Amino acid sequence: MMNNSNLSKDRFLKMVDKASPNSHIFTNCLKAFVVGGLICVFGQLLSVWYLSLTGDKDMAGTLTSVSIILIAALITGIGKFDNLAKFAGAGAVVPISGFANSVAAPAVEFKKEGFIFGVGAKMFVIAGPVLVYGLAASVLTGIIYYFAKL
Amino acid sequence: MLKKTGAQTVLMREPVSIISAAAITGPQEGQGPLSRYFDRSTEDMQLGCKSWEQAESRYVEDCIKLAIQKSGLLDTEIDCILAGDLLNQSIGTTFGVRELNRPFMGLFGACSTFGLAMALGAMLVDGGFYQHVVASASSHFCAAEKQFRFPMEFGSQRPPTSTWTVTGNGAVVLSREAKGRFPRVTAYTAGKIVDLGVNDASNMGAAMAPSAADTLIAHFKDTGRAPEYYDLIITGDLGHVGGELAVSIVREQGYCLKNYSDCGIEIFNRETQDTHAGGSGCACSAVTFSGYLYNCLTEKRMNKILFMPTGALLSTTSSQQGETIPGICHAIAIENEVDS
Numbered sequence: 415m416m417n418n419s420n421l422s423k424d425r426f427l428k429m430v431d432k433a434s435p436n437s438h439i440f441t442n443c444l445k446a447f448v449v450g451g452l453i454c455v456f457g458q459l460l461s462v463w464y465l466s467l468t469g470d471k472d473m474a475g476t477l478t479s480v481s482i483i484l485i486a487a488l489i490t491g492i493g494k495f496d497n498l499a500k501f502a503g504a505g506a507v508v509p510i511s512g513f514a515n516s517v518a519a520p521a522v523e524f525k526k527e528g529f530i531f532g533v534g535a536k537m538f539v540i541a542g543p544v545l546v547y548g549l550a551a552s553v554l555t556g557i558i559y560y561f562a563k564l
Numbered sequence: 565m566l567k568k569t570g571a572q573t574v575l576m577r578e579p580v581s582i583i584s585a586a587a588i589t590g591p592q593e594g595q596g597p598l599s600r601y602f603d604r605s606t607e608d609m610q611l612g613c614k615s616w617e618q619a620e621s622r623y624v625e626d627c628i629k630l631a632i633q634k635s636g637l638l639d640t641e642i643d644c645i646l647a648g649d650l651l652n653q654s655i656g657t658t659f660g661v662r663e664l665n666r667p668f669m670g671l672f673g674a675c676s677t678f679g680l681a682m683a684l685g686a687m688l689v690d691g692g693f694y695q696h697v698v699a700s701a702s703s704h705f706c707a708a709e710k711q712f713r714f715p716m717e718f719g720s721q722r723p724p725t726s727t728w729t730v731t732g733n734g735a736v737v738l739s740r741e742a743k744g745r746f747p748r749v750t751a752y753t754a755g756k757i758v759d760l761g762v763n764d765a766s767n768m769g770a771a772m773a774p775s776a777a778d779t780l781i782a783h784f785k786d787t788g789r790a791p792e793y794y795d796l797i798i799t800g801d802l803g804h805v806g807g808e809l810a811v812s813i814v815r816e817q818g819y820c821l822k823n824y825s826d827c828g829i830e831i832f833n834r835e836t837q838d839t840h841a842g843g844s845g846c847a848c849s850a851v852t853f854s855g856y857l858y859n860c861l862t863e864k865r866m867n868k869i870l871f872m873p874t875g876a877l878l879s880t881t882s883s884q885q886g887e888t889i890p891g892i893c894h895a896i897a898i899e900n901e902v903d904s
Contacts, residue, residue: 418781419813421774423761426813430762430770433808435724442721490717499719506719515719523715526615540718 450505486514570786581742584635587855590731601855616707624660627733635737643694648677676875678850679894686749700735703845725767727844734850747861751897753783759890769806775891777813795866800849800873801828803842827852849873
């Protein structure tokens with residue numbers, strides 16, 4: 415059935431593609447590279463420092479992750495992480511800081527719905543899929559690794 | 565005698581006057597180009613409430629009360645309130661109207677709700693059912709983000725085609741017994757749902773553009789009017805991308821729009837306010853009309869406006885299920901009585 419404008423879907427979708435501006439991929443990549451790189455440099459410095467304190471490489475790595483998660487969650491709590499991510503995009507989201515933000519942000523937002531159905535139920539609404547498929551992938555890789563080694 | 569003319573349009577026979585209008589907005593709109601036309605722009609979006617949803621209801625209640633107060637009527641003289649918003653089960657509206665103690669009809673037309681409320685209100689008044697009706701609509705940036713996109717503090721980037729949900733409420737009082745001369749609702753072209761296959765929820769202007777064009781063409785055909793009849797033809801929240809598309813579609817049908825704009829384009833400064841493709845939400849057209857356009861009409865800077873709020877009839881469920889986005893647009897002709 416035709417609408418009043420006699421316009422077909424195919425032709426309209428081509429018009430939409432033409433009229434819709436694209437993201438600035440180059441500048442976005444550059445910002446992500448710089449900010450993401452700085453976060454990683456900061457993590458490396460922390461790691462070196464923790465290693466000098468504990469002398470244990472695994473412990474230093476764990477403490478570094480925990481520290482960045484803590485800092486990212488705090489920045490989310492004071493309402494500044496979204497500004498950082500808006501500027502840096504993947505640079506802020508891909509490191510573990512993004513994972514922390516994706517858990518802390520819904521926890522803050524859904525607190526009004528209570529601690530059970532709000533915070534508890536909605537906390538992993540964004541991170542949940544990452545956990546499910548991340549864990550599934552690691553289990554699958556483990557099984558393949560086990561048989562490959564036999 | 566039937567008041568319907570053509571396929572989709574009704575003409576009001578009685579003078580349905582818009583005797584008052586009120587617009588209360590959030591801070592972002594208060595920093596925009598239309599700020600001086602709003603009755604009030606709040607400093608923050610929470611208004612001391614516990615949640616974004618409660619804050620939206622506060623905008624609704626305060627704005628409807630203000631519109632009634634500006635009309636000079638008593639609360640008890642309002643026969644009915646027609647209103648709606650974007651939140652699930654329209655809680656922004658219902659909790660805002662809860663204390664007003666007036667008959668209420670809740671409406672949903674997504675971002676076209678204000679047009680729907682004005683049009684149905686005008687028909688109820690014209691039909692002689694009611695004397696004084698309030699038409700109102702609201703939206704809230706944070707409440708909408710929370711429901712449709714991500715939590716406020718979640719770090720994400722908005723694509724350039726995305727629009728910014730306007731925070732606030734716009735309300736008008738429609739009346740059959742105007743003391744003095746006011747702008748009048750003279751015609752209404754009811755929109756059809758049009759879906760030309762856009763499924764990108766970050767490009768709702770494009771999704772709604774065909775419906776706006778469809779309603780506009782229907783309006784011209786039904787009334788025999790040309791675009792030049794109006795001082796301004798203004799859509800609700802197509803923004804920069806959708807506005808351009810709607811103009812192109814209508815041009816292909818032989819109508820050249822020289823006097824076209826969009827509330828989503830007018831309400832924000834694209835360069836300085838980082839609002840990407842423009843404003844959206846029920847409040848976008850509601851506050852732009854109740855603030856800016858109503859002022860243009862009463863000050864006689866414009867005498868004939870075709871006001872066309874647009875709506876994207878999607879939900880998070882339909883989006884996740886891969887459905888495309890159906891659009892709708894209602895056109896309302898508002899005119900000053902011209903001295904003969």
